[in-house]
Amino acid sequence: MASVTFDRAQRLYPGATVPAVNELSLEIADGEFMVLVGPSGCGKSTSLRMLAGLEEVTEGRILIGDRDVTHLPPKERDIAMVFQNYALYPHMSVAENMAFSQKMARVGKEERSQRVMEAAKLLDLEEYLDRKPKALSGGQRQRVAMGRAIVRKPQVFCMDEPLSNLDAKLRVSTRTQIAALQQRLGVTTVYVTHDQTEAMTMGDRVAVMKDGILQQVDTPLNLYDRPQNLFVAGFIGSPAMNLVAAKAAEGGARIGGYEVPIDRTAAGKARGDITVGVRPESWRMVDAEHGLPIKVTVVEELGADAFIYGTSDVEGVPSQVVVRVEGRRAMHKGETIHVTTDPEHVHVFDTDTGARLSA
Numbered sequence: 001m002a003s004v005t006f007d008r009a010q011r012l013y014p015g016a017t018v019p020a021v022n023e024l025s026l027e028i029a030d031g032e033f034m035v036l037v038g039p040s041g042c043g044k045s046t047s048l049r050m051l052a053g054l055e056e057v058t059e060g061r062i063l064i065g066d067r068d069v070t071h072l073p074p075k076e077r078d079i080a081m082v083f084q085n086y087a088l089y090p091h092m093s094v095a096e097n098m099a100f101s102q103k104m105a106r107v108g109k110e111e112r113s114q115r116v117m118e119a120a121k122l123l124d125l126e127e128y129l130d131r132k133p134k135a136l137s138g139g140q141r142q143r144v145a146m147g148r149a150i151v152r153k154p155q156v157f158c159m160d161e162p163l164s165n166l167d168a169k170l171r172v173s174t175r176t177q178i179a180a181l182q183q184r185l186g187v188t189t190v191y192v193t194h195d196q197t198e199a200m201t202m203g204d205r206v207a208v209m210k211d212g213i214l215q216q217v218d219t220p221l222n223l224y225d226r227p228q229n230l231f232v233a234g235f236i237g238s239p240a241m242n243l244v245a246a247k248a249a250e251g252g253a254r255i256g257g258y259e260v261p262i263d264r265t266a267a268g269k270a271r272g273d274i275t276v277g278v279r280p281e282s283w284r285m286v287d288a289e290h291g292l293p294i295k296v297t298v299v300e301e302l303g304a305d306a307f308i309y310g311t312s313d314v315e316g317v318p319s320q321v322v323v324r325v326e327g328r329r330a331m332h333k334g335e336t337i338h339v340t341t342d343p344e345h346v347h348v349f350d351t352d353t354g355a356r357l358s359a
Helices: 044-052 094-104 109-123 138-151 168-185 196-202 220-225 230-235 264-269
Strands: 004-011 021-028 033-037 059-064 079-082 156-160 188-193 205-210 213-218 242-249 252-255 258-261 273-278 284-286 292-301 305-311 321-326 336-340 346-350
Touching (some): 004 044, 021 059, 021 213, 033 168, 033 196, 044 079, 044 156, 094 109, 094 138, 109 138, 138 168, 196 220, 205 220, 213 220, 230 242, 230 273, 230 346, 242 258, 252 273, 264 346
Parallel strands (some): 033 188, 156 188
Antiparallel strands (some): 004 021, 004 059, 242 252, 242 273, 252 258, 273 346, 284 336, 292 336, 305 321
């Protein structure tokens, strides 16, 4: 196994003026599950393909362990790639698909069979080894693609949105299986997804990218609790954080005629236009005299809790505000509720730079 290092790695496509990946510096520890996440076109897949040797690195370096692999061909990097579309050979059985790379590497037949059986046992594919891919479900095909990677016993797994072709229910169960499998194997894994829920539930750490630039890398919980800028704050979390335009006031933030308390650190730094972020679960309902008015438009009942989607006519408040409340609490469309929050739950950002001002 090995660590992975992106050392100011850049990818500039011919004819482009802006790099697809710009000076990416990222350390991935031996055995770590690192997730690269961001919107379409942010450079996450390009970063993965640079690691795999499928894209040229125009500046900087990439290391696997202590070995500089920046200009090595893919076959010499000791990595295994799992693609979005499975990339299975339709005329081969599951066992043949899983063993193919080892056959090309001239690994002995007995050892190939042993590796395939070990991988099939890990992935619960033993009864499907003689079947062709067309006889398998999407989830089973993805497990075969995983098995083909495992059989190679690489130093690094590279996974490019491997669950995006699966239905919602199967994605949930399969991502749990992949995370558990990676933990058992202990292989360094770089996983790309645009789904931030997937990123938060699978990664040891998550790297958030935007426009080819790394925005923040941290544990899922730290990303959620302490986003370093407005982009990360708005991207991480489902439903997303409520981001409200405000004016810095003495010891607080002014939203129209209402004042929201902020922590001392933010109060000391805040000047002029600021943006206040509040997670849906951080609002609490209060009486009409002390809170921000929200007119309920939709109530999304989830059983244990509910999400209230509403609007407010207060200046600076976005067109939709989301509030999480206890389940089975009687709320009705058209009703007006009043909410506030506490200083420790308020995220404050500089509107112009997007930088975090809160502690």
